[in-house]
Amino acid sequence: DTGVSQDPRHKITKRGQNVTFRCDPISEHNRLYWYRQTLGQGPEFLTYFQNEAQLEKSRLLSDRFSAERPKGSFSTLEIQRTEQGDSAMYLCASSQIVTGGSYEQYFGPGTRLTVT
Amino acid sequence: DAKTTQPPSMDCAEGRAANLPCNHSTISGNEYVYWYRQIHSQGPQYIIHGLKNNETNEMASLIITEDRKSSTLILPHATLRDTAVYYCIVYTDKLIFGTGTRLQVFP
Numbered sequence: 027d028t029g030v031s032q033d034p035r036h037k038i039t040k041r042g043q044n045v046t047f048r049c050d051p052i053s054e055h056n057r058l059y060w061y062r063q064t065l066g067q068g069p070e071f072l073t074y075f076q077n078e079a080q081l082e083k084s085r086l087l088s089d090r091f092s093a094e095r096p097k098g099s100f101s102t103l104e105i106q107r108t109e110q111g112d113s114a115m116y117l118c119a120s121s122q123i124v125t126g127g128s129y130e131q132y133f134g135p136g137t138r139l140t141v142t
Numbered sequence: 143d144a145k146t147t148q149p150p151s152m153d154c155a156e157g158r159a160a161n162l163p164c165n166h167s168t169i170s171g172n173e174y175v176y177w178y179r180q181i182h183s184q185g186p187q188y189i190i191h192g193l194k195n196n197e198t199n200e201m202a203s204l205i206i207t208e209d210r211k212s213s214t215l216i217l218p219h220a221t222l223r224d225t226a227v228y229y230c231i232v233y234t235d236k237l238i239f240g241t242g243t244r245l246q247v248f249p
Contacts, residue, residue, distance in 0.1 A: 030185075059236065068229060068239030069186065082235065117185050119237075130176070131237060133185030 028052075030134035032118050038140045039108055046104045047137045051120030058101050059131060060093055061117040062086070069117055075101060076123065108141045115139075145169065145232040151244040154224075160217040162243050164230030167211040174233045175206060177215050179226040180242070186229065189215065220247045 061069035077098040119131040
């Protein structure tokens with residue numbers, strides 16, 4: 027078990043460009059979550075998947091943001107027409123939901139996005 | 143919005159117990175209390191969770207009051223590496239983080 031991995035770890039982009047981040051969850055974990063964290067704040071929930079189905083999206087997730095988990099394994103988060111306000115750490119987490127089980131989420135190291 | 147209230151910061155001497163309080167007065171009967179911590183520039187790390195009973199694992203102990211309106215995370219022998227932001231979360235389908243407690247362990 028290698029843990030949750032995210033790629034890239036750092037991304038610098040110019041305003042207006044599109045960026046895509048990848049998250050590889052712990053194998054066999056059926057839930058995958060995306061969070062965003064700005065300086066001095068706790069992580070904010072963006073969206074989550076159970077297998078390939080996107081079950082919930084936060085109102086923070088504007089129409090410039092899209093997330094996919096096409097085969098129920100890795101996930102991508104794309105931001106179109108980036109704005110300076112998108113600068114943040116983007117965190118991915120995964121968990122295994124089983125009946126009567128616990129739901130601890132395991133986080134990746136994050137992707138730090140800087141929009142100039 | 144987060145359903146928990148925590149002090150913004152606490153200090154603890156190395157080797158002493160760190161007791162981090164959390165209020166969750168609106169918790170529902172089937173909602174768990176989870177604790178995570180975040181060391182600078184890293185992703186949050188799961189610590190412990192509980193429903194009604196006190197819980198202990200290799201990292202910490204969790205004491206939940208009988209009315210479940212508050213809880214305390216106990217790090218029995220704090221080390222410098224325990225310096226982090228600690229988040230108390232009432233779990234629904236997702237984690238709603240507040241601003242947490244910044245614990246500073248000093249030598």
